[in-house]
Amino acid sequence: MPSQNASGASVGVRTDAKPPQRERGRARVAALLDAAGMEFAEKGYEAATMTAIAARAGAAIGSLYQFFPTKDALAQALLETYVAALIADFERLREAAPSLDTAALAHRLARALLAFRSAHPAFAPLIETHGGSLPSATAVRERLRDELAAVLRAKAPWMKAAQAHVRAAVIQQLMKAAVAMQADASLPHRTAIIDELERVMRLYLDDTLGGAEAGSGASAIAKTRNRS
Structure with a gap:
């Protein structure tokens, strides 16, 4: 859930990320987020790539884009x-x-x-x-x-x-x-x-x-x- 600021408005914005419906999908999203966290920590936001994040997670690039259509959406979710x-x-x-x-x-x-x-x-x-x-x-x-x-x-x-x-x-x-x-x-x-x-x-x-x-x-x- 997006966090909120003092006025009650959402701190974040809509990510357009596809929410997983099953346990297997939730586990896959968790693995992708973990991989993204390691990639962003090592390289920074600008230098990190979706291809490298998918590879680190051991996932197909299509699987990453299925849940997070852009790097912004992935970073936002994380x-x-x-x-x-x-x-x-x-x-x-x-x-x-x-x-x-x-x-x-x-x-x-x-x-x-x-x-x-x-x-x-x-x-x-x-x-x-x-x-x-x-x-x-x-x-x-x-x-x-x-x-x-x-x-x-x-x-x-x-x-x-x-x-x-x-x-x-x-x-x-x-x-x-x-x-x-x-x-x-x-x-x-x-x-x-x-x-x-x-x-x-x-x-x-x-x-x-x-x-x-x-x-x-x-x-x-x-x-x-x-x-x-």
């Missing part, structure tokens, strides 16, 4: 599955959030995109592709902010929607920073750097969630400011 999986990850985090302390929540948030991109290496080259029928990176970022805001409000039900979205944007940037740091081969001690970023995330959550665990209403960041 990206839709990625976005759905990413949203599902954050929905599970939203359900768990009330029982997590800020340290555990910070740990999961700081590493969420790192883990997802590692598990789905074609996600980045597809999300950065412009033109065609692919969802824009902007639309996906908006949906992710919605999900982050929902996580915050699950943890702190008193938080107003506007506040949650502002704070979700800050958290999103910290998550993106973790991705950028991990990808920067020039940085020594990247693991330690990401650990430090997680600490920043925890301090921010302590502040933005009102120090709920301490029960005092004062956050670690606020105390640091007062001492200075």
